[in-house]
Amino acid sequence: MDDVARAAGVSKGAVSKVVRNAYGVSDSMRERVEKAIKDLGYRPRIAAQAMRGSSFSIGLEIPNLGNEFLTQVMQGAAARLVGTGYQLLVAPGIGEMRGTPVLENLADRQVDGLIAISPEVTPEWLEELALDVPIVLVGRHDESVNYDTLTNDDAAGTRLALGHLRSLGHVRIAHLTIRTPLDGPRSRPPHSVRLEAYEQVMAQTGVEPRVVFCDGAPGSAYAAARELLSRDPSITAVFAGHDSLAIEVLSALATLGMSTRDVSVIGYDDIPIASHPLVSLSTVTQFGESVGRTAISLLMERITQGRTHARHYQVRPELRVRSSTQPVSEHRDAPSGSAP
Amino acid sequence: MDDVARAAGVSKGAVSKVVRNAYGVSDSMRERVEKAIKDLGYRPRIAAQAMRGSSFSIGLEIPNLGNEFLTQVMQGAAARLVGTGYQLLVAPGIGEMRGTPVLENLADRQVDGLIAISPEVTPEWLEELALDVPIVLVGRHDESVNYDTLTNDDAAGTRLALGHLRSLGHVRIAHLTIRTPLDGPRSRPPHSVRLEAYEQVMAQTGVEPRVVFCDGAPGSAYAAARELLSRDPSITAVFAGHDSLAIEVLSALATLGMSTRDVSVIGYDDIPIASHPLVSLSTVTQFGESVGRTAISLLMERITQGRTHARHYQVRPELRVRSSTQPVSEHRDAPSGSAP
C-alpha cells in the first residue's frame, strides 16, 4: 500500500479511502490512486483489514459434507452472497473436529458472521459466542436471545408426510430416525420434533408407534431397515427422518427383493436424487437453497443494519409426492376402518 | 494477549512463545501462562498471526458444490487435515464468482496453501499466483513449473470403460461429454483427454465416433441423451464423461421407456449414488477421497518441507462394473465380428 501511495504521490490514508471508496476523496486523487493500484497490481491484505475492521467473510460451519441437503443450503448461501463483496468460507466438520472447535476456529478468523448447522453445540455456548459475532443457527429450534434460528416447521412437515401415507391407506407406519444429541425443551433438534409429531399422529390413530434408530453413518440406515422389514412384515410404510435414510431404505427393499409397491417410503428434504425416475422418492421439501439464502439475509440484517434482537425464522415445508409412496397393497393387512 | 501477559506476570513475547510452543520457555513460566490463558479464555486472533507468519489455513476453491465427486475430494482433504492444526476453508464458486476471483480472494486471505479445481483459470495466471502461495491444481493435466498437479490417468480410465463395453459386445458406443474451456497442448482438461482417448479407441475399431456435447447444467445431459437415443437407435451404449451425466442418461432412458438392457451406460468418478441398487451405475473410479488427501499432502510438502519443484501426481483409475452395463442385446445390430 505504501508503494501505491508513493506511486500516486499521496498518503497511505488516502489510498485506504479509495480502496474502500470512503468519503472525502477528490476525483483527481481517486483517479491517480486507481491508476497506481492497477499498475502495481495491488491487492489489499484481508488479514490486515480484519485487524482494524471487517474481514468481509461469512463462515459456514457444516457438520457433514456428504449431506446433500446441506449442500443445497451451501449453494443458496453462496448464491446470495454474489455481488455483496463478502466471501463464503465453508469449514467442514470431520471426526473430532466438528461443532465447537470448528466454530471457534472460524470466529478466531474474525469472520463477520457465522452460519452454524452443527447439532452438537450447546445453546449456552452459542449464546456466548454470539456476543462476539452474529450467528444464525440452521435447523435446531432454539429459544435463543443472542443468535437467530432458521428452521422449518418439522411438525407440520411430518404431518404432511404421515397424512399422505394415511390417505393411501397406510396404518402401520414405522419411523426410521437418528438419535440426536442435546435434546431439550428450549433447544429441539429437527429429528426430535419429527419424532414427537410422528408419535402424536400415531397416538391419534391408535396404532402402536414403531420407531427405529440408527446412527446416521453410511449403511446404518440400510442395516436398520433390513432388520425392520424382515422382522416386522406388518409394516406397510416407512417415514424416514431424512432423504439419505430413505434412500438406504430403498436399498434395503431392493436387496430384499421388495419394492415400494410392497412398502411405501417417504423421506424429508427433497435432495436432488429424490426426483430421479429410478428413485422417485416421495418426500417433504424444506427448500434448502432458499434456507441458505435466508441465512445470509438474516446475517446481513445484523451486520449492515445492526439488528441485535433474535429472529426465529420458520420455513413452511411442502409435500412432494412421487412413486415411492403407493396405495397399501391388497394382500396386506387392510386398513382398520376409518380412523378418527 | 497483553492481558494474559499481565496476569501471568510475564512479557508478551513469552506468551507468544507458549502459544506456539516455541523454543526457550521454562516449565514454570509455561505453567503460569497456560493458567492465565485458561482463566482469561484467551484465543489468539488468526488475522494478527497471519500478518507476521502463518494463517494456518488451506484454501480449497471448488467450482461447483453440486458435483459429488468434488464433495469426495473435499472430504478427503478435510480428513487429511485433522490434527495438523490447519483449517480447511472451502470457497465455492458460483455464477460470475468462480475461478480467478475466488482464488484471488483466498490468496488475499493469506492462506498457506491453495487447492484449485477450477477448469477456467489459465495456466499462466496460476503460475503467477503460485509465486506467492503453494498451489495444487486438481484435475487438469498442466505442464506446470510453479504449482503441482493432481490428476488421474484419464486416457487409461477411458480405455477401461470402453474396453469393458466392447467386451460385452458393444460397438456403436456414443460419448456424452461437456465442452471444456482452455484446452491446450500443455494444459489438458480431463474431459478433453477422455474425449481424445474415446476417439482413438473408436478409430482402432473402425467405427464412426458419436460425440454429443452438453453444457453440464442440470438437465442438459438429460436433454442431450434423449435426443441422441431417439435420433440414433443404432447406439447400444453410452460412455458419459462423468457420473452426473450418466445419471441423467439413465433418466432419459427411463422416461423413454427404456432401460440399461437396451442401452448400456457407463460413467466416470464413482459417486456414492452410483452404487445404489436402484441406480447401479458401472463407472470408473478415480478415488476422490484419496485425491483430496493427496492434494493436502502435496501442499504440506511445500509448506513444511519447502519443496519448490513441481510434482505431477497421477492416480491410476479402476473399473467398477455394475448392472448399467449389459451384454449387447440379441435383437440389436450384432457386433461386427471380432475387433482387432
Next chain:
DNA sequence: TTGAAAGCGGTACCAC
C-alpha cells in the same frame, strides 16, 4: 480534501 501518526494483536529479534 489531504497527510501524519497512533494503534490493531500478534511475531521475532535483540539485549540482558
Next chain:
DNA sequence: GTGGTACCGCTTTCAA
C-alpha cells in the same frame, strides 16, 4: 530463559 521493542499492512483519528 526472559523482557523490551520494532515491525506487519491496514484503518482511523486529528491537524493542517
